[in-house]
Amino acid sequence: MAKELKELTKRADNYSQWYNDLVIKADLAEQSPVRGCMVIKPYGFAIWEKMKEQLDKMFKATGVQNAYFPLLIPKSFLSREAEHVKGFAKECAVVTHYRLKAGEDGNSVMVDPSAKLDEELIIRPTSETIIWNTYKGWIHSWRDLPIMCNQWCNVMRWEMRTRPFLRTSEFLWQEGHTAHATREEAEIEAQKMLKIYAEFAEKWMGVPVLQGVKSETERFAGALDTYTIEAMMQDGKALQSGTSHFLGQNFAKSFDVTFLNKENKPEYVWATSWGVSTRLMGALVMAHSDDNGLVLPPKLAPIQVVIIPIYKGEEQHVAITEKLRPVIDKLQELGITVKYDDSDNKRPGFKFADYELKGVPVRLVMGGRDLENNTIEIMRRDTLEKESVNFDGIVSRIEKLLVDIQQNIFEKARKYRDDHVYVCEDYEDFKTRIKEGGFFLCHWDGTEETEAKIKEETQATIRCVPFAYEQTPGVDMVSGKPAKYRVIIARSY
Amino acid sequence: MAKELKELTKRADNYSQWYNDLVIKADLAEQSPVRGCMVIKPYGFAIWEKMKEQLDKMFKATGVQNAYFPLLIPKSFLSREAEHVKGFAKECAVVTHYRLKAGEDGNSVMVDPSAKLDEELIIRPTSETIIWNTYKGWIHSWRDLPIMCNQWCNVMRWEMRTRPFLRTSEFLWQEGHTAHATREEAEIEAQKMLKIYAEFAEKWMGVPVLQGVKSETERFAGALDTYTIEAMMQDGKALQSGTSHFLGQNFAKSFDVTFLNKENKPEYVWATSWGVSTRLMGALVMAHSDDNGLVLPPKLAPIQVVIIPIYKGEEQHVAITEKLRPVIDKLQELGITVKYDDSDNKRPGFKFADYELKGVPVRLVMGGRDLENNTIEIMRRDTLEKESVNFDGIVSRIEKLLVDIQQNIFEKARKYRDDHVYVCEDYEDFKTRIKEGGFFLCHWDGTEETEAKIKEETQATIRCVPFAYEQTPGVDMVSGKPAKYRVIIARSY
Structure with missing residues (x-):
């Protein structure tokens, strides 16, 4: 068994430590030298990319367009919406200078005191203010509405206590910001995006969620209503996984954004905003994984099928590889991500443990005996069940198994949730x-x-x-x- | 003619002003309230997304993986590589505080002086330092190499004189950072990525580029060699469109990144970095566009074909739409992005000018006469040539035309470049x-x-x-x- 795996804390011993361990050991992310900011490693980022790709498609299918707004926000913008300032003008990273200069020792750098900004700039904790300041220039008449923009970006909130993915000072997210002519249309939009989040969580992440509306205390700062999807982790705790806000006319009023209605009368614009973040990575890990490592839903797994040949000598290596090649090709044609791991610098036992740790949904193993008998061993990561099956028809078996695993992961999480x-x-x-x-x-x-x-x-x-x-x-x-x-x-x- | 178009400066009158006008009027980007930072509008961002998608595919095909590293870099990191500090530790946005508080008037916010950071943080101007600090933990043996990571992110360099896309304080880019066991492998990697940039510029953007190596003065700060692709704009000026750096062992030495080679002896790791940015958007606009607006290569155009019906009364509207529907469906099946603009709140002349301004490669127009005669008018944006053609076979004609336009745009730019x-x-x-x-x-x-x-x-x-x-x-x-x-x-x- 891989050294890494042996050191993984058990959920029953310390759920919180198990999570922290797993994030590191499965190569999802690690702490950076900057407090509360993480490095998202390639394996973790590949999962996030799959999430992004699917969500982006779902947003665009509703008419949303992507755009990009500045990272830095003038400090004064935060104070323009009264509730918003209370919520966000607190733990922010503040840019005060725009130049460094060589230190007196010649080897260090120091802040150049002469390069002080007239007005400090804040690294966006969320972008309502800069976006509504921009929308003012875009919206004049009812013909300009609705506007439905989204951006995928980084944001920063200076958190005192951080945990990888769940709460970090810098995180990646998408933030949608829509502008509408009527209250009704904005309310429908906010609820529509919540439904998209719920559908994504359930059908792609395999995480069942409860949809609902927040209490006033728990609302987004500046919203009239905050809708949420709440998932249950394996320790019975809730994880808020996505929120969609009906903002009323608050930001339109603060940034003076009006439009001429069909009767040529000015009205304030109605707004929504909605977002999900790399926090979803935390939900994914916590909802399904076990003491052996990650359990990933096939739809989001960077590697869906791993194939490991067990061979003695180059002749057998070649024979097994030749036998497997058409299967690998066929799976790839079907859009299934396959890794064929015939590397000889790691023992099979190490590989098994490592791919379990990484949550690869299906593992195939073929040895000399299999080659003789026209069989192959197939293991599903979610239940760890394995069986030796006939090699013929293995492709359609895998296709079906991936669908089964996706479904089973969801059902298992739903049963756990419903029982609690x-x-x-x-x-x-x-x-x-x-x-x-x-x-x-x-x-x-x-x-x-x-x-x-x-x-x-x-x-x-x-x-x-x-x-x-x-x-x-x-x-x-x-x-x-x-x-x-x-x-x-x-x-x- | 559309009002926006009439106001577009002519290239011959003032090339620089023409560019600035065009970026605004074609809805690519606009200035934000933060000095030197732009808002990339949905139409401009859709082009950037197409660039990203293609480049990302090309990178991944060579084994590159995406990851994400922190936005903020400890100030001291910048001073660790001697050349790098001279190049980058100058015009940087500096974060000095992490909290705001309510001002005394209750309506404003001010920086909380008690929340001063022990060490100032810099918004990344480029990420070699934080990435090599991270690679130290990832690299131990020759088995860990090569590492080939890329990130798509925002960076900031506090520019004094900015122009949309060409030079902005914040910009979007990708930065690849690779680590290798040998000098030769790193040099090959740096040149391989340059070739990918050149192929992308020529085959996708239709922009011919000269590949070469920079003089020592013009090198990236910390590189042993900087390779570049240089494009020529329509005013005969060069635009550096992408660079790839062979960094030698400079960053490995500064951040103490060694590996045990096959003889179990420690060696410093060899490095490359390479990047292209939203500057490519500037190159795209400047290389092809004309006094009527954008000219976009079909492969990067957000709308490849626009179809405008000209009708009198609802009956004719329906008849023309029914005639066109199978063509629209067929084009979409072929993966061609089509917009059918039958909106009745703008006159045809306005629409023509607007889609020309936006650079849509192919325009189809069908009126009552066309309906009777089974004809359709087709215009190509690159030459502005239009002709009335038989409606039958229009789909394959469009397919061919898109290929022709892509080729013609490139040939035209190449001829201009070669002549100069x-x-x-x-x-x-x-x-x-x-x-x-x-x-x-x-x-x-x-x-x-x-x-x-x-x-x-x-x-x-x-x-x-x-x-x-x-x-x-x-x-x-x-x-x-x-x-x-x-x-x-x-x-x-």
């Missing part, structure tokens, strides 16, 4: 059980006081008012006051 | 003729003094020692000293 959603009426009961994780469906009186009390006493937060739950009024388990609906309460990442 | 490459022996002659632009093939004595004199007296620089030129020794036209070879001298962007 509890209807709860009693706060004392809640306080005990929340320690074990899970989503708790509880009546809430709608007050910030109750929300704050739950958070303080249990570290759990209101994740959302779920859409797919038939609501009936009841009694708030904390305050005893009347409650109109239930919310999902959970501890979260 | 001069062999020159006389400095006085050179000084007169350089004012009209062009590439001058001149003997150079190889000294920095001569290079500096030419630059000072004529604003022209040595672009490169061209590869595809049979060299014979001669006499330097400036110093009269012996010269081993000729170089390309030109004014440049």
